[in-house]
Amino acid sequence: MSNIRKVAELAGVSVATVSRTLKSPDIVSPRTRARVLAAVSEADYKPNLMAVQFRSRRTRNLVVLVPTISNTFFARVIGGIQQAAQQQGYSVLLCNTLGREDAERGYASMVTTRQADGVIQLRAYNPFAADAYADTALPMVNACEVLDSPPCPTVKLDNRAAARTLTEHLIDLGHRRIGMIKGPRRSPLTRDRVAGYCDALEAAGIALDERLLCPGDFTPHSGFNAAGMLLACDGRPSAIFCESDEMAIGAIKRVKQAGLSVPGDISVAGFDDITFASFSDPPLTTIAQPAEAFGRQAVSLLIDTLEGRCESPRHVILPFELVVRGSTGSKP
Amino acid sequence: MSNIRKVAELAGVSVATVSRTLKSPDIVSPRTRARVLAAVSEADYKPNLMAVQFRSRRTRNLVVLVPTISNTFFARVIGGIQQAAQQQGYSVLLCNTLGREDAERGYASMVTTRQADGVIQLRAYNPFAADAYADTALPMVNACEVLDSPPCPTVKLDNRAAARTLTEHLIDLGHRRIGMIKGPRRSPLTRDRVAGYCDALEAAGIALDERLLCPGDFTPHSGFNAAGMLLACDGRPSAIFCESDEMAIGAIKRVKQAGLSVPGDISVAGFDDITFASFSDPPLTTIAQPAEAFGRQAVSLLIDTLEGRCESPRHVILPFELVVRGSTGSKP
DNA sequence: AATACAAATGTAACCGGTTACATTCAAATC
DNA sequence: GATTTGAATGTAACCGGTTACATTTGTATT
Secondary structure (H helix, E strand, O other), X not given: OOOHHHHHHHHOOOHHHHHHHHHOHHHOOHHHHHHHHHHHHHHOOOOOHHHHHHHHXXXXXXXXXXXXXXXXXXXXXXXXXXXXXXXXXXXXXXXXXXXXXXXXHHHXXXXXXOOOOEEEEOOOOOOOOOOOOOOOXXXXXXXXXOOXXXXXXXXXXXXXXXXXXXXXXXXXXXXXXXXXXXXXXXXXXXXXXXXXXXXXXXXXXXXXXXXXXXXXXXXXXXXXXXXXXXXXXXXXXXXXXXXXXHHHHHHHHHHHHOOOOOOOOOEEEOOEOOHHHHHOOOOOEEEEOOHHHHHHXXXXXXXXXXXOOOOOOOEEEEOOEEEOOOOOOOOO | OOOHHHHXXXXXXXXXXXXXXXXXXXXXXXXXXXXXXXXXXXXXXXXXXXXXXXXXXXXXXXXXXXXXXXXXXXXXXXXXXXXXXXXXXXXXXXXXXXOOHHHHHHHHHHHHOOOOOEEEEOOOOOOOOOOXXXXXXXXXXXXXXXXXXXXXXXXXXXXXXXXXXXXXXXXXXXXXXXXXXEOOOOOHHXXXXXXXXXHHHHHOOOOOOHHHEEEOOOOHHXXXXXXXXXXXXXXXXXXXXXXXXXXXXXXXXXXXXXXXXXXXXXXXXOOEOOHHHHOOOOOOEXXXXXHHHHHHHHHXXXXXXXXXXXXXXXXXXXXXXXXXXXXXXXXX
């Protein structure tokens, strides 16, 4: 493997000149530059980026903490992250944490050990919390599911408003008993969406029935099971609002299995607008989130933080859209 | 940020002793060790991994080239990769290439620039092909969709046998005109599966009808469109074999849209057994691939290559399984 | 021609670890 | 007490770039 000294020798110049030729060609005379470049290609020289990064104390790597990579919504967010990072010359270290806090802390420590410059966390947990850093300008951005008092920039949806909009859609269709399949208990995202759901009920003068709220974990299986519980409860709902499309797909399967029709007997709505939402039968009514934009925004906020450009907005709220398809209909 | 010299000073020893205390504690006297460890925690010392990697010329990073991260099958493969890599102390740099060869080459060059130790490529393209390396023991493993004459270890499925098995299942149900929605033309994976399909037809004495072969690109949309073409062709098939579950889900939607029932009028089968396969309506008959095992195997082969342990099998073929669900039935 | 000044290039310290080799020190052996 | 031996520790080179500072070269000015 050739290094900069070999190239310098070949070109008959000093290592500094080689370095300068590659980093700021304009301050090297054309003749020398040509000689150096010839030597570079002769030696098939590729700078050792480990050395560069070590010296310059920047890796241009970003760590991304993803709760589950197999969730199609996150897959889209990651797509956006990847695209924006590449455009700005950063690489992405993707970490499938499965929500394990020790794993998250482990990956986050890539920053303190200088293997990466910053972290994008897609879940409401601060992996630096225990660290000395704690509240100084963290090299972190929190997106999608956001902490209540984040010590860092955030990108999120107005989940409360989105949930309210979707619930209102169901109420407009005449539904009064609306079940909800929630995300994990501790998630602020779930809390906000439940709040939005309550807002809509209250505005319509419908009393909240706690029995209609079932926990899930965003997977189709949990949607399937939760729907089973809702069908079994007395005074069963005529509509079910699921906090993710994946759960909605599971719920629809369960409803059909009970011999009921969607939306004939029960309306089902999702959240996220993943690709499969429009291929489900019936196609899902859902809230479309701009998944790729989440990723792109998170990257720009993080790079702004890293490069000390903090004039930009620190907390971004992205727009949502109610997409009405065939899985919701008038109350029978 | 504290470094090893600060710790050495604090403990009143040399930097070498600090390094030794952390890397091979047994050759340091207990008293010194205690002093050093105290200094380490006092200074909140974390070794700069960039420096370590630079010096040791190993990054313990693996680059993974994924055609599309939003494909749920790949998501599972990645899960397996991540898990195995972590177990063996490696990090994963995930790259969503979208099949662009320049992007693939770019990411692969992280190896030549020493940002990563090796590459796992999930597509049939050798990103080092142009490089000087070419055929020396490449720090690469090719998995899932595999090159015909790979210069590196591989992990794959016997796609031909799998396609034959699935086609035989359809023939056993009485189908004689079986459509196929293929993957991209150039893919060896597609070629092998078509070969298996032909094997089964030939064994059953059914003539091949080229018009029943439609190209797709593994997405639900392409399955939807291809199914439309198959429905329109005269002598339309009574069964459709799709080379991915995602395409099968698209195809089912199209068939239903034409007012036909699955499997009453037309059977549809997929390939991969993604999570949604069992949540589709009707649930998909498909070939289950051990996706996570692909990832794990690829990682072990790569690390074997990197660490010079080459006694292990160089080409792994993983088992498949025919999963019969509700989307296939007897010929009407 | 002498001086001033800018441009081009060279020299060497530096980043923060690792490790070969040198040195010190204490216990063991004669 | 002198010598041997091995364990513990220290010294400093090294990895491969970058860059502050020094030096050389070339051009413009008087």
